[in-house]
Amino acid sequence: MMQEKIKLFLDTDLLEKYLLGTTTKLEAHQVERYIAMYPEVRKTYNELQENLEAFANSYAIKSPEGLKASILSKIKAQNTTKRKFMNYAVAASIAAVLFASATYFFYHQNLSLQEENSVVTNQIKLLEEDMKQRLEDVRNQFIVLNNPKTKKYTVMGNDKAKDLKAIAYVNPVKKLSYINVQNLPQLEEDQCLQMWAEVNGEMINLGVINEAGNKDNLLAMPYAKNAVGYITIEPKGGNETPTVDNIVANIAF
Amino acid sequence: MSALLEKHIIELLQERNEKAISLLYENYSDTLYGVAYKVVKDDALAQDVLQESFIKIWKKSETYDPTKAKLFTWLFRITRNTAIDKLRSGKSKQEKEIQMDVSDVYKVGVDGVNPDFIDMRENLLKIDYKYQIVLEALFFEGMTQQEASEELDIPLGTIKSRLKIGLREMRKIYIEPMLIFWIIATILL
Numbered sequence: 001m002m003q004e005k006i007k008l009f010l011d012t013d014l015l016e017k018y019l020l021g022t023t024t025k026l027e028a029h030q031v032e033r034y035i036a037m038y039p040e041v042r043k044t045y046n047e048l049q050e051n052l053e054a055f056a057n058s059y060a061i062k063s064p065e066g067l068k069a070s071i072l073s074k075i076k077a078q079n080t081t082k083r084k085f086m087n088y089a090v091a092a093s094i095a096a097v098l099f100a101s102a103t104y105f106f107y108h109q110n111l112s113l114q115e116e117n118s119v120v121t122n123q124i125k126l127l128e129e130d131m132k133q134r135l136e137d138v139r140n141q142f143i144v145l146n147n148p149k150t151k152k153y154t155v156m157g158n159d160k161a162k163d164l165k166a167i168a169y170v171n172p173v174k175k176l177s178y179i180n181v182q183n184l185p186q187l188e189e190d191q192c193l194q195m196w197a198e199v200n201g202e203m204i205n206l207g208v209i210n211e212a213g214n215k216d217n218l219l220a221m222p223y224a225k226n227a228v229g230y231i232t233i234e235p236k237g238g239n240e241t242p243t244v245d246n247i248v249a250n251i252a253f
Numbered sequence: 254m255s256a257l258l259e260k261h262i263i264e265l266l267q268e269r270n271e272k273a274i275s276l277l278y279e280n281y282s283d284t285l286y287g288v289a290y291k292v293v294k295d296d297a298l299a300q301d302v303l304q305e306s307f308i309k310i311w312k313k314s315e316t317y318d319p320t321k322a323k324l325f326t327w328l329f330r331i332t333r334n335t336a337i338d339k340l341r342s343g344k345s346k347q348e349k350e351i352q353m354d355v356s357d358v359y360k361v362g363v364d365g366v367n368p369d370f371i372d373m374r375e376n377l378l379k380i381d382y383k384y385q386i387v388l389e390a391l392f393f394e395g396m397t398q399q400e401a402s403e404e405l406d407i408p409l410g411t412i413k414s415r416l417k418i419g420l421r422e423m424r425k426i427y428i429e430p431m432l433i434f435w436i437i438a439t440i441l442l
Binding site: 011013016019020021022032046047048049050051052053054055056057058059060061062063064067068070071072074075076078079 | 271274275278279282283284285286287288290291296300303304307308311312321322323325326329330333334388391392397398413416417420421423424426
């Protein structure tokens with residue numbers, strides 16, 4: 001059975017075609033399997049190879065002089081172009097790496113610049129809002145001060161704070177009032193001046209008067225009919241409720 | 254070709270040592286040139302074919318698998334196919350140009366025959382012409398067996414059997430006497 005299979009295979013021209021390299025890939029695969037599996041096929045193939053060499057030898061002609069040198073120089077030239085190509089490839093790779101790292105660097109720089117830009121933009125926005133707010137304040141203050149109905153009161157400190165001098169502006173029509181502290185008395189290290197307003201029997205904290213910042217500022221005060229303003233000496237940082245004993249000035253509107 | 258030298262050349266080829274090409278040329282160029290000439294039947298073309306084949310051999314050396322084919326079989330395939338390709342591309346060019354004088358070209362080829370191989374040529378003549386014509390059609394004309402059958406007006410089965418017998422005849426004429434010679438020489442020495 002197997003012998004028959006081998007004979008059938010050898011009867012085809014597959015082995016001869018394989019010898020000349022004219023088989024298809026599929027055929028070559030089949031031939032190689034037969035050669036590997038069956039010693040008889042292998043022997044035939046080896047004989048065919050020897051016969052081919054003998055057959056080809058019978059056609060040998062002295063090869064031309066000088067052709068060998070030409071072939072060798074062509075091969076050498078090819079190898080050098082290959083080497084040259086390799087050199088170029090290496091140079092190109094280095095350039096590519098440099099380019100990539102530069103790109104990475106600039107990308108990050110760009111990112112951080114964008115971040116900085118958005119921070120600056122935000123700051124400008126905040127400043128703008130702040131400016132608008134202040135301008136609005138100033139405008140309101142101006143309206144109050146400029147109004148003919150606005151009354152001006154001079155507030156002087158009592159014996160506890162003789163140097164205290166403040167000016168209050170009250171407009172009952174617009175229902176707005178401001179106070180401007182002109183001069184502060186000398187206080188102990190751990191003391192501060194705090195402003196209060198009594199509105200409908202309740203004491204409202206208007207905040208600590210800072211020595212530095214408040215001289216040129218008008219402090220807005222809540223307006224109510226019959227409101228009374230007080231200035232007290234309190235421990236540094238301010239108090240939750242006014243110390244009645246330490247009242248240095250009151251402003252009645 | 255001694256098996257040892259063949260092994261050495263294969264090793265050099267796989268190491269991509271240029272010396273391999275030098276050794277290949279020294280040992281195979283006459284036969285391969287003969288093959289190229291037999292296909293293209295023109296000196297200059299055969300030289301081109303030989304040169305291109307050797308460059309292909311160098312380029313493809315890493316793909317050569319010694320377990321699949323003897324070194325010569327591989328060299329022969331490359332040279333034969335390069336020559337057939339050359340002939341085909343040349344033929345399409347020639348159709349537009351002047352027809353070449355075949356007899357002239359043939360003469361040049363005969364002049365170039367190496368005297369060392371003249372004996373072999375005589376041996377070849379000893380194979381029956383009917384085998385020779387089939388072998389040449391298949392090996393040098395690039396014909397398939399089907400094409401050879403049509404071209405030579407011989408049934409396909411006969412082409413197959415003449416190919417096998419023809420190759421076997423070659424063996425009787427060339428290889429076996431050599432083997433006997435070597436056996437006798439070995440015994441005597």
